[in-house]
Amino acid sequence: MPSIIKDQVIIVSPFVTLSVADANTSTANCLLPMAYYIDHHATLRNRQDIGIWVTAGEAVEDIAAYVHQLAVIALDFPHFGDGRGYSSATILRRQLGYQGEIRAIGDVRRDQLEQMQRCGINAYELAEGQDIQSSAAGLAGFSFNYQASIDRPAPLFRQR
């Protein structure tokens, strides 16, 4: 079970990510590939211990009908320089109204955590070799932000 930062605290998550090859409907406490979940929704829909993971190229809108049944939605960052997950997180929160855990997985590093947090990601499974203790400092962002974001829904100009 992975150690993650969730809501600013380091915890051990019961949810384990299953690859496309390992995906099945019987493992408890797992994150399944989004496409697999959609295909097996009829079997999985009443399970409380299931989440999904979404690749950077997948459209989170495809899961719109089911988001409220999911305990965790993990977004995969194939490389820290690939920013598609930031839009996916924003759409999940703002457009699809998802309230559960959004977890960043893949190439997740300290200096991106603050931007992820601002887009509504609230849990982080760091890349291999990254020190989770010191990386938590990466969540400390700027005192103010100009534009609206998930963590600060009003832009700065509305306070000026």
Place this chain on the structure above:
Amino acid sequence: MYIYDNYDQTMVDERVNQYRDQTQRFLAGELAAEEFQHLRLRNGLYIQRLAPMLRVAVPYGMLNSPQLRKLAYICRHFDRGYAHFTTRQNVQYNWPKLEEVPDILAELASVQMHAIQTSGNCIRNVTSDQYAGVAIDEIEDSRPWAELIRQWSTFHPEYNWLPRKFKVAVTGAREDRAAIQVHDIGVRLVERDGKVGFQILVGGGLGRTPVIAPVIRDYLDKEHLLTYLEAILRVYNRFGNRENKYKARIKILVRAMTPDVFAAKVEQEWLALRDGPDTLTEAEINRVKACFSRPAYADLTNDPLVLVSALKENFAFKAWCSRNAKPHQQAGYVIANLAMKATGVAPGDVTDEQLETIADLADQYSFGEIRVTHEQNVTFSDVRQDELYNLWQALCVAELASPNLGLLTDIICCPGGDYCSLANAKSIPVAEAIQRQFDDLDYLHDLGDLDINISGCMNACGHHHVGNIGILGVDKKGAEFYQISIGGSASNDAALAKILGPSFAQEAIPSVIQKLVDVYLTRRESDEQFLETYSRIGIQPYKDSVYA
């Protein structure tokens, strides 16, 4: 100009601390080189051929005199006594030390400056018309809108890791001096039925695949500017190509989707964002507009006697005025341009002492403010006509009175192979050789408007595609060669130059340019400018002359 409040200053100060921490972690071996590369680029620091290069943001080109003096101080204490004005209205230092960059940033922050997002795959410094607020052909001052875009794009969490760099330009005038048709997003203030709003262009650009941007929305009400830009950025962030960096700019996406389909996709995305929290309020628009209010102009009339007689008596002054002075909205005032294109000096280069002189002269003659232009020159936007002659004399002493604005020798030029590790070929010596070939001022004035743009490689920092004559450095089996193109323009009639034919060795360039100019002089009718003659007679006569 825009003055920081406590919010703006706090963010810039915090960014200095954040970058200092990143630099220290890198130097301590705690941050991998590949990761630090992306982080330092987002703060304008490149590692170049000889040393790091630091690009400092000059939002829409505006600087005040304390900022100019600070830039001079940085030249002297952290660099080698000079800086460089870029083709995107920014300032670059060619010799900073990586470990000293946080200190340079702290110096910049003390005068409300920074290097935020001047490189990297994020939204870059926004550019605009250097004559904004004073141009006689203006619909509305573009600077408040450029500043609103600057703030919205600064540290935007969703768009810090785009497929590729992203550049926005804004113009509020009828003549496009901001080259908006060759930007990722071009924003043009337009009037429709008595109401002023924006026309939005997306997907222009130079580089490997030059494209003139299509209009994707003909009219947008002002309050929607930021949410609409957000919709464009989101479509790009999600669907732009991330596999191949040469196909990653938004122009490729727009072209692949077709402009109509792209526009429809943006409109659909906008439905979710429209009227959301980033919708601009009247109060915010007015707050930012108030920063760009007109300076305390004196009550004057045009063509004062002192100017009229100086023009009569001094031919050199008259020649300088005919090119470098431009009409102003306010009676009795004039726009004065300093062409930073003296022969023998790399285009755009400026010394610490010149920066201080410019600061002093700006205080004395132009309300303490200047603008950097995308042609790498400097504009004094508010000079009294009755003081123009005095200003010119002071500029002569400082060797800043080149009377060649917009002439053939006012060459736009990237740093090229002398500095840049991307370049295929040098560009500065080519510019100098051309300036030496064309050293007769009367002849140059007779030639009139003629842009020569030089890029050392196909990344096109010297905007060669939109030069009336474009020169591109190419690598030919390890040797530096130059491809010549003709007929480009970055203005309202934006056009991409056509390649003349096989490339030339460096020594041949001045004589090739001479042949092109000779064709123009032989074939021009009445008062046709270079580009007009080209449009009429086509490329063949130029080919025939050059490859005869």
